[in-house]
Amino acid sequence: MAKPAKSPQKNRDTPLFSEVVRLAxxxxxxxxxxxxDLVEKSGxxxxxxxxxxxxxxxxxPHVEILFARPVDIPEYVATGAADLGITGHDxxxxxxxxxxxxxxLQFGKAKLVLAVHEDSGITSVKQLEGKKIATEFPVITRTYFxxxxxKVNVVIVGGACEATPHLGIADAIIDLSSSGTTLKTNRLRVIDEVLTTSTQLIANRESLKTKKDKIEEIHLALESVIRARGQCYLMMNVKRSSLDAVKRLLPGLSGPTVMDVASSENLVAVHAVVNEERVYSLINALKRAGAKDILVMAIQRMIR
Structure with missing residues (x-):
């Protein structure tokens, strides 16, 4: 039997990230x-x-993107076809x-719920003994029951799960619900929550060992975009005599940053990160407290 060829020995000129990380x-x-959008904003x-x-x-050059069906991404990552993936926890x-x-990643949030027609007399899981349950999630459904x-009969459907009780195909469904609107529209009533889900960055366990540095770099890049969501960067000039009043309005992440300004007006520059939901009411409060030359800037990435 021929001996397998030895891997070429790395020399001192080998770059830090010598292997490609594939993100599905x-x-x-x-x-x-x-x-x-998240991937682009991360750089x-x-x-x-x-x-x-x-x-x-x-x-x-050390990162490539694999476009795949969301349902296939967990297995692509588990088998090593991709090192990282972004898909739902469900x-x-x-x-x-x-x-x-x-x-x-804090979006795509939803709940996998057990629901019946609102006219059904079923109010508990135990009452579904021997009944038909329609779902796109047979593994989760069987585990749940x-x-x-x-004991139930699982009916696997490929979509429009919420219609099955009306059609007599199933007595109940297990399906994703984000706002509850679709359930209400189809006159369905939730009797239990099976699972809470959201979009996750997932990794191959072996890749976490062999490509650790590059994966941590990608992880940090994506996390920094998420941290920046809903945050604004405020910059303003404030008379030193008004500084305490302005600081009380600006908790920021670790308190505002204050810097001297080369000015004859005894001004300081105040910088702070605040939630964008506060900006509308905050601007007038800052002006009344003595701030001027106020700038509001979007934050693309934020690293702690």
Whole structure:
């Protein structure tokens, strides 16, 4: 038997990140656009190739993007076809994929709920013994009912799960709900919450060891964009005599930053990060307290 060829020995000129990290993201669906926006804002800009391919390079030569169905991403990451992936926690659980969840991206939030028609007399899980349950999540559904020691018949559907009780296909459903509007529209009533989910950055366990540095870099880049969401950067000039009054209005992350200004008016420059929901009412309060030359700037990334 021929001996396997030895891997070429790395020399001193080998770059820090000598291997490519592949990040799998959804190619379609309601979270595809927000994820693409997150990736771009993190600095992982797609290379200009004229068209989007299944595997697309980024401007970072050590990172490439794999576009895939959200439901397939957990397995792509678990098997090493991708080192990282962005998909729903619910899909990770449904596919029973052995991956590490690194970061909650804090969007795509929803609940997987057990619901029945509002005219149904069913009010508890136990009353569903022997009944038909329609779902796109058969693994989660079977696990849920096994935990409650209730035997049911699982009907797997590919969509429009909420219509099945009306059509007589099922007695109840287990389906995702973000606002509850679709359930109400279809006259469905929730009797239990099965799972809470949101979009996650997931990683292959072996890649976390072999490509640790680059994965941490990508992790930090994505996390910094998430931290910056809903935050604004305020800059203003304040007379030193009014500084205490202004500081009381600006808690910021660790308190405002105060710097001397080269001015004959005895001014200081005050910088602070505040929640953008406060900006509307805060501006007038700051002016009344003695601030002037106020600038409000968006924050793209924030690293602690």
């Amino acid at each position: 993201i959804p190619n379609k669906g309601r979270i595809a656009a927000p994820i693409m 992982l800009h797609l290379a200009e190739t004229g068209e989007r391919r299944l595997i697309t390079k980024t401007l970072d 899909l990770v659980i449904e596919r029973e994929s052995d991956v590490e969840e690194l970061l909650d 096994a935990r409650h020691k209730v």
